[in-house]
Amino acid sequence: MSQSEVAEQVGVCQSTYFAWKNGRSSPNAKYYVKLATAFGVDL
Template sequence: MIGQTIRDLRKLKKMSQSELAKVVGVSQTTVTAWETGKAEPSSSAISSLADYFNVTTDYLLGRPEKKDDNVDYVALDKALDNARSFDGEPMDDHDREILRGILKGYFTTKK
């Protein structure tokens, strides 16, 4: 999951893997390994990435910013199981996680 997040943030900045590697102080091969899930960044690399992309380390790790017990996660997951993408195909895991985050945010602020 962290690899996909790193890739998404890098692409939002329109950076190459080599450019990101220079910013973080690792090799381009290391960035490739992170993005493909073959390796995990060290804690210092996660900290550097969070600073550079202006996100929290929890965001990079895929953790929620805060815990909220008011959201019925079972019902939310059930709804997402039945959701389809625009072309009628089942959503992939990445899109499902994005939509889950949006819906969690919506339901936690709607009280």
């Protein structure tokens, strides 16, 4: 899955997801749930 696909599933722009991935910022709790769902993992 590409970064843009993950960002779209989670509901953020690609630059926001890129910042999360590179440790420049962190998602809030609502996005942790959406990320876990996108990747098919449990929190």
